[in-house]
Every structure is written in C-alpha cells, then in structure tokens.
Amino acid sequence: MLKRSILAFTLLGVLSGCSLDGDDGKVGAQGPVGQTGAAGQNGTAGADGKDANALLEIKLIGRAVLNSESPEGAAEIVAYHAAKQWIYAINSSGEKAVVNIIPASEFDTSALTKNSEGVVTNTNLTSVITLELHTHTPGDANSIAIDENNQLLAVAMAAKPKTNKGQVAFYDISGATPVFIKNVEVGALPDMVTFSHDGKKVVVANEGEPSDDYSVDPEGSISVIDIENAEIANTATQIGFSAYNSKQAELESKGVVFANPAGRTINGNAINTSVAMDLEPEYVTISKDNRFAYVSIQENNALAVVDLADNSVELMPLGFKDWSSYKLDASDKDGGLNLRSYPGLYGMYQPDTIANYTWKGANFIVTANEGDGREYFFDAESEADCNAKGGLDYDKDDGCLAYTDESRVKKLALAHNFAYLNNDDNDIGRLKVTTVKGDADKDGLYEELYTYGARSFTIWDSSGQVVFDSGDQIERITASVHGSAFNNDEDTNEGDTRSDAKGPEPEALALGKIGDRTFAFVGLERMGGVMVYDISNPYNVTFSDYFYNRGTVEGADISGDLAPEGMAFIPAEKSATGEALLVIGNEISGSIAVWQISEK
Template sequence: MKKSAIALAVGVALSGLLTACGGSDDDPVDVPSVSNPGKFFNRLATFAVCSQVGASCEDSTPTAAEIVAVSEDGMTLVYTNSLKGEVGFVDIGDPANPKALGRLAMGGEPTSVTVLGSHALVAVNTSQNFINASGKLVVVDIAKRTVVTEIQLGGQPDSVARSMDGKYVAVVIENERDESLGNGAPPQAPSGYLTIVDSVGAPATWKTRVVELKGLATLFPEDAEPEYVSINDDNVAVVTLQENNHIALVDLASGKVTRHFSAGAVTLNQVDLTDAPRPNIVSLTQTQANRLREPDGVTWFSKTQFATANEGDLNGGSRGFTIFNSDGTVVYDAGNTLEHLIARIGHTNDKRSDAKGNEPENVAFGRFDGTDYLFVASERSSVLAVYDMGQKNQPMFKQVLPAALAPEGVLAVPSRNLLIAASENDDRATSSTLRSALNIYQYQSAPAAYPTIQSVNRADGTPIPWSAMSGLVAATSGTVVYGVDDSFFRGNRIFEIDTSVKPASLKREIRITDPNGKIAALAAALPAAKDANAFDATDLAALVNPDGSVNLDPEGISLASAGGFWVASEGNGTVGEAARPVLSANLVFKLSAIGVIEDIIELPADVNAKQQRFGFEGIAESNGKLVVAFQRAWAGESQPRIGVYDLAAKTWQFMFYPLDAVTSPNKGWVGLSDITALGNNRFLVIERDNQGGPDARVKKLYRIDLSGVANGATLSKTLVRDVLPDLRKTNGLVVEKIEGLAVLANGDALLVNDNDGVDDNNGETWLLNLGKLNLN
C-alpha cells in the first residue's frame, strides 16, 4: 500500500479510511486531510468501580458505571451505579491517578446524571413495576456529597441533560416496556414523555412541565419510549424514541414539539449476519436491507446538526451512526464502516452477528485544540471510535480507543483535554477480567497507542476479520510473526503479521484444511470398545467442516524446519468426568506452508488416559525435537508436563514444570501458555494465572534448560521477566490470557494476549514488544 505523509502521521487512522474508501491494501488510497495529525487520544487510566468498595477490589459484589458527568471545574467525576442504587464520586485532579471519593445512596435506581453549577442532577427510577412507574430527579451537592432536594417526575426516567445557559433541565421519561410480556414488543402502557425542569433559582423552587410525545411516530404511536436527550445552544432538545424509530425536537422555552421525523432505515452490505448454527466464522458477505436505525444516544454538535448512535432494539440497529440536519435530512450515515473497523482490529463479537452487531450505544461531541471530534461508543465491541468533524458532513475516522467491557456513557472534557467513558459490566464471580470501570483518556501530542494489530483488506474490499490470537512464532529472519486463532473460531487460521509497522499489519490469513483426510484416518487407531464419554470416531468427524476447514483448538504454533508449521491443538474434555466428556485429544499437526494437514502426532495412550481439559498450550521445534507445554497438571500429577518428541525416533519423553503458587486474592489457578526455542536446548515459557484486572498476579516469562534432564524429572526455571508491569502500562484493566510469545531475529521479544473472541471479554489485543530480554 502506498502511504502518503499524512497517512504515516495519522497511523491507525488509515484503517478506517481504507474501509470507508473500499480500497484494498495494495491499492493507493487518497487520504483526506485530518486536523492536528500529531495529536491523538490515549488511555491515561482506568478506575475500577470496585475500588469504591475496597481499594484492593477484593469484593465480588457487582458494581456498575453507566453514565458519567463531571463537575464544572473538571476535577470530579460523578457516575451512576444502578446495581447498587447509588452514585459514585471520583477525584481526577490527577487524571492519571484517579481516587475514590465515596458513594451516595439514591433511594432507587440511578439511570443518568448531569451537572449544573455545584450540583449533580441524578435521574432515579423508583418504579414498583412496569405499570406503576415513578421516578425522581435528585439534586446532589457535589462537594459535600449530600442530597439537596428531590423533584418528583411521575414516571421512570432514563436520560437527563442540562442547557448550556442553565435555564432548563430535560429528563426523558421512558416508562420502558416489560420485555417478558408477550413477545416483548410495544405498545405497553404507560407511554413515555419528556419532562422539562425550569432550573433557575434554588433547586427547591424548580418547577416541572410535561411534553407529550404520544402520537408522533408511525410505529407504536400510542406508546412513545423516549431514550436519550441532548440540548443545543438554542435550547432545543433532540429526543430519540428508539423503539418507535423516531426523533423529536422540543423547544424548551415553549415546551412544544417543533419538529419530528422517522429515523429511517439503512441497507447494509458486506456485513456478518450469522452466528448460529456454528462453526462461528466472521463472514462479511451478507446484506441486510432496510434496517431500521432505532437510535439510542444522541448529541448535538452544532445548532442545526446532531448525531445518533444506532444501537437498535426491536427489529433494528444499523451498526453505525448517522448525522442529521435539524429538519430531519440525513447528511451522513456510517453504513458498514464501523463494523469493518471493528473486524479489522479484532473486536468483532461474533455472538452478536445475528443480532445488532457491535451495537453503537452512545455518542458524544467535543472541541479539542480547535478541532471538533465525534466519539462513538460500541457496547458489544468495547471500543470508542473517534471522528474528526472538521469537514462538513464528512466525518473522518481518526482512531479507535479500547474500553473496559460495554461502554455506555461517554463524556468529553475539552477544558482538561480529557475524554471519559463509563463501562458498566462487572462479574468477578464468573470472570475476574470483567470489572466495571471509568476509562480516562487524554488528548496529547503522541501517536495512537491502540490498536497494536490491524488487518489489511481482502480482495473484496473487506478487512480480514480476526480475533482470539492464541499462539505466536517469529519467522527465521526479519520482523514477520505468525499467529493462530483458537477454538472460538471453528474454522481455524494462521495469520501472517508484519511487525515492522505500527500498528502491526495482519496481511495474510492461511486457513487450516484437511483435504487428504488425515484426521479421519486417526479413527483406525481408536480402540473398538470405549466409555461413552471417551473420544471416538464421531468426535473425530466433528473436527472437520464440510468445506474441509477444521475445528481444532490451536494454542501453539512453531515453524517447521522442513517447511510449513507445527500446531499444537489442545484437547477438549476430561477423562472420567461425565460433565466434560473427551471430544478431542491433544494433537500436534504438521501443516504445509498453505495450511494443509500433512501429518498428525498423538500422545502415548497412557498419557491420554490422564487427560484433563487443560492440555497443549505451546509448541516449539529445536534440534530435531518438538517441545510442547501442557497448561496444567493432569490426573494424579501435581505439575504440568513439558513433552519432548523426537522427530526421527518418533518417541516421547516428559519432564515436569514447577509452577508458581497461586497468589491472587481471587484464587484461581496458575498454568503455562506459550513456549519459544532459544537454542542450545533452552526455552522461554509463559507462566500465568487465570486472573485479570485488579486480581492479576502471575504474568511471567521463565527460561528452562532441557540439557541433560532425564525423563520424568522436574525442571528448574529462571525468571526472565515479570511482565505484569508491562501489561499495566496499557493503563487498562490487566488482560488475563497472555498466550503468544515470539522472539524476532533481532532478539526482540513479542507478547500477545488472547481476547477470547470478544466473548465476555472487552476484546483488547496487545502485541507488546518487550525489547531484548536478559536470557543469561
């Protein structure tokens, strides 16, 4: 691809421009001018909401940060925690080191918050049920963190905004429907409306007015469900009615609806609309005609134009955002470009492909250093896309920012060069990586830190979709590495990645195939009579798709000295455990350079008889031998195995690896991931716990030496690097699964994490260059 000087300066921005222009990686692309090409937003800190409960975040009680506002001096964040029925306060005087300031109970479920003067205005749902709806606006003294007064709203509020001049507060009263009633569709009484609060004078004297929104929309006119509100400098409120696929403009002074119109529909091309039946493969080949936008978040960015995040609800969701004139005309629609951007950076949540895709949840606007920016938050892919709005009616993609799981509220704070996003998902009991958080970004003179990997386009102009990077190996020379995806994508591929550029360029995909029936041939070696839960011919057949691609669990990859690759596929299931029957064995596959299975190596039968569900994780070829790392100990053993297979003699030997003790406050386990050959029988291994975020403790690289070690002996290990500090430098919640390790020809060590296919995961993939390690 020919890159202009602007493209080189903008860096990551190029990916979105390629998508928007529809070019391929090998074609010249005209790159529009982008304001402030040397300035980008980068994540400065992540404030885990659990730290309000205890500084060490050892409490598993679910929390949430849904909507966030900031004090007028820009020093204190106020966020809603609906799960706990409270608002929280955070000191961002030093935004790189946010500090908990405490919580305040709201006597109901807070749904939104804004700031007016010295007060936080919190919309609180106090409804008994869907029919008996009620709510209040709670006025809070930010400095004292006390309730000043409460204003009854008469219905269930969902969004609140204040006018720039402070004269008005607009509160959306959604009165949401019961989705478990019938088919969950409207109409369901009571209908929603807009409440205007005349906010001049002391809060105790404020009065309310109701603006009726029934009868406006063509869809469900008797049941308006307003969702979000934003106010422009002329004191005109724009209100989205998501389920009605409608937008209303309300003059706050008069309390009248001055204009309303349908949000319209979009035809989406080259998107993935299929999740089930599996195998799950991101296939950007389908078309969705006349998809209702059903907008959620909305923001004015001038007196006459606003943007919507088209999340969708009932039968809609256009997977992007739209810019409207105030007369209802559409001047820009993102179409499929946001979906393509997310596929390009490995953040596609394929389990949502058959629903609403990445689900843009919210939008925000801010002017930073003279440049107007639009921020679009994707709930399902956990990113914020940043657009330069300097060219009228033509947003230009600037960059993408990672966020903790499911960003909801987005807030621009230009006075302090900050951007805040509130991520609401929190489930420590299920996964330690899921902690609700406030993401803090800073506009700075620095290159964009994320993404670290992005793919080029296929011949059809769509990006190579990728995710779940589980293994890594370096080419014998240069800066190319090869990665592999794991069992989440049941049509496995090898990826060729050029690390000489930033972000690294995933420039080729090699699909693993079995045209010669090598997997089926293993059936002849299976015993005739077996336990019903054991690995059998039916299980073998399930490892191959009708198109010849395969359903393996590649966890490790190595170059083969004879050409092509070795791939270690982790077995599925535990021997003797009915709840986890053995559906596949741990197998080593020899692949050609184009991914064709040429040979399969099995473990000895007596070792297979001990199989646990934590098997092969890494593989390396060195000196005529294959060395594989088992993740955890198998049945009757206290330590995981390091297997050594002699390629000439076709025999196995096994040593045992001494793991570090579990030290995380969330317990869990410690195991091995990748293994990399260093020469002279020395290897570098990843040792990690299954913890992320505040609970992460063990993320280390150790060196082992197999010279003279007898079969069955326990190895010794030497700490090379604790990479937990490296992972913390991303300023996010520490990723759990560091699973790929490679050493380039120049000695630089590369580390990559597995993002679990964005399944209960925020999708971040960090390809970190650790530099040259001390391997003595």
C-alpha cells in the same frame, strides 16, 4: 491490547437524506464501498501515542474499578464536576443504587501497568465519597447530570415498579459533599436527564416501558423542570405524544416502528396500546442556543424535537438504512468473517445516545445507532400455565414470554425476491430481525427484512436529512484490527458471537473539541473500543482513530474495560492535565477509564 491506531482516511460520499414527507423513509445509497480485505491477526500493543500516522495522541491515564466483587452495573453513566475536578458515576451493582465520586485531579500513570496481552487491569483512581441515593429517593438510578452554573447534581430515579412515575433527585454540590435539595416527580421510567447549557432547564426522557406482562403500559413522555434564580421548580411540565394517536399509519410510512401488540390478552389483561404508549423516549441532547431538545426514541426508530420556548414537540422519523449498499456479517454460525451485501435488508437506526453541535450556525444531530428489540417475560409456573395465560413461549430461566418483536430470519417465510440467498445459519438465517415490518401485503411472506440498529453512527441535519453515515466502516475496521476476535461479545472472548445481533453495537457517544476541530467518540458496547471521527465539517467527515483496553485472545479470560455505556468529554481548559479527557463508564467491567487526548 491497550491501543491500536488506524491510518486516517476519508469516508466515501455523502448519504442522501430521508425526507419527512417521503413514501417509505428509506435512505439512498452512499456510493460504492471498497472490497473488504482479509482479516488480520491480533497484533501486539504499541506504545501509546506513537503512531506517526495518527492525528491525535490518545493514552489511558486513569482507571478505577467501583466494585471488584460484583462489577456488572457498577459503572454505567458518568458526569464531570469541573469546579472540583470530580467524576460522578452511577453504581447499580448492589441492592441499592449509589453514586461514587472520584477525584480526577492527579493521575499516577506509573500504576497502570499492562498484562501479557497489553491490557491495563489495575487502577490509580479511587472513589472517596459514596452518595447513598436511597436515603432520600427510592428506586433505581438511571442517569446523572451536573450543572456548573448553579452547582447542581440531578439524578434520574425510576420507581418500583417501573410503570409508576419516577423522580429527579436534586443535590447541591457546591460544598465539600453533596447535599440533598428535593425530588421532582417526572414520567414513568426516567432514563436520561440533562441540564440546558444555561442551567435554566432540566429535560428528562421518560421511557415508559410496559410491565413485563404488558398489563400496564404507561405513556412515554418528556419532562421539563424550570430553574429560575437557582430555584428548582416543584413540578415538571409533562410533554406527551397523545396528539399522534391517530397518525400511526402515517408515521409508519415514514419510518417510525411500532410494536403493535394490541388485541391480545396476556395474563388476563387485554392489551390496547396507543401510539403515545408505544413511544419510548431514551436520550436527550440540548442545542447550543438552549432552544431545542432532541430526544432519541430508540425502539421506535425516531427522534422527538422539543421547542423549549413553548414545549411543543414534533416527531422526526429516521427511515431505514439499505444494506444492499453496504456489507455486514449476518451470522454467528458461519465460521468467521463473512461480510456481504443483502438487497431487501434494511437497518432500523434506533439510536441510543445522541449529541448535537453547530456548523455554519446550523444544528446537526449525531446518533450512535445501537438498535434494540422488545422482549418481555412474566412469571409462570410451567409451560401449561404459560399457555393458559396467553404467553407465546416458555423458558424455564426467563419465564413466560409475553411479547417479542424479534425473530431469526430462518424462522420466517421469505418472498421470491430473496431467492438469491440461503436462509440458513451460513447466510442470513441467523440474523435477528423484527416481525412487525416486512410483510406489507400480509400474505405470510416477507418481501423486506428489517434488522436492529445500523452498525454505524450518523449525522442528521435539523430537518431529518442524513448528512453522513459511517456505513459499514465500524465492522470492517474492527474486523481488520481484531481478526478472528471481531464482533466479540462484551463478556466473553469468542469471535463472531454478535454478528447475528447488531454486530459491534455502537452505543456510547460524546463530542468534543481538540484544538480547532470537533471529534465524535463512538463507544462500541460489545467490542469495548472507541471509534474517533473528525466531524468538524459534517459534509467532510474523516475517520481518525480507534482505541481500546480489552483482551481479545479467544478462549482467554476477558479483561480490561468492557461495555462502554456512558461517556463524558472534558475540554482541556477544565482538565487537571491541561489536555482534553474522555471519561468512560464501562458497565460490565464496572470500571471508569480516563483517556487523555491531545493533538500531535
């Protein structure tokens, strides 16, 4: 269905923070959470913007599908060029990555009709320019950014193999079509690129993932490229984490998570992984005053704070979310909606997309807490070949398992404090957790369990204190709206399929002002919907709305916009409609969706 609005309500309480010098980084309880009501049935789509209780009027006004024959990967990361009112979108659905450019100046909404489920599947926007990235820069495109100051486009290009250094490709976008300027070398696997607000710096998060057999593990890093008088520097400043190589134990005690595969020999290669190799920067946001770059380090459950005045860097551990204070559905095999609390279970926040804003002159960081485990496979001819090469397991489709930190709880031996639960498919047994934390005394029994992501979004202050967390609201709201279809996967209509693995999986995130209020838009990778929260005051956050364009009827072919991967918020003064727009790149459906958002 196209859109469902929920009554706005104030989320209860304010979380206590996780101290940088605390013992274990666990976050205190938010306070009592009300009982979850019974799941409702799937409703029918209402008229856009007609919910009298909604704070905002939200309607789908534009849609494009970039590759209808092979949509997956055709619309991932999006950016907006205000000077021309063009949408730029990375398209990786073919053999060679391109950027599609889509005019967003006219919207014939009469072309967007709904099917029998109330879902829009047709289009009214078309790509008019295809930028062939491979012409000047080999590799895979991971991220794009636009600077209106100097009329520049930056594209983060990962090398092949991914363990080699990548590049940022720059284009002049002031003319009728983009014109290539230069490549600037950065770190391994550049995953996200952004400009400072004044256009004087480009900051890149280089994830530095290991090779599939762990034979090469480049250091994760952050690259800073200076721009002076519209001239792009030929080389980047590389910021690494080698200063933390002797501090792993200290970081772990404060909530940073490490894979710890060192000491094994895989495919003939001895693994010796340092802290700097293990840290994997993911996403960058730059403070309004251009002083600080905040970088999510997803798999490690941390943020890096870069002072752009001197390029110094500090790690900010994120700690853990206590699932004894909230409720989640931990199993995809328990017959439906079963939300409950679990003493001894903690969530690693592990944010993907992050953003920031100011309140009372102070910086606040907003994170979409997706979660992510590590799993690497390499080629092997057979199970015997895999075993001989030091692999952990063999799968005829995936190959030889070099490393994973994932396990289902039922495969672990639990300590006596978990005697209150049944370690089976009907309870917590199906839940995926990490094996690198929880058995502190190394006796083979897990006294604590740590699962991936927090099924929430969080607001942090600049010292790493939790100011607000949405708790279990996302899972509860989607369960109420979608009924038995809650926790659907991104490419199938089988409800409850993602309960064992990060639930609705908040991944995409954008902040924007509507009138005099600041809103957070949180995209759910699996359900395909977007949560809207009024975060104008970070200490008084309210839930505002929920909208989506996806079919959810169980057993029916999946349709609509699937797996929001990237978002761009367009303020009203830069929009062709005179109202704010939210542009969403949907990775699985290969679609670009443009939603108009205005005050009621």
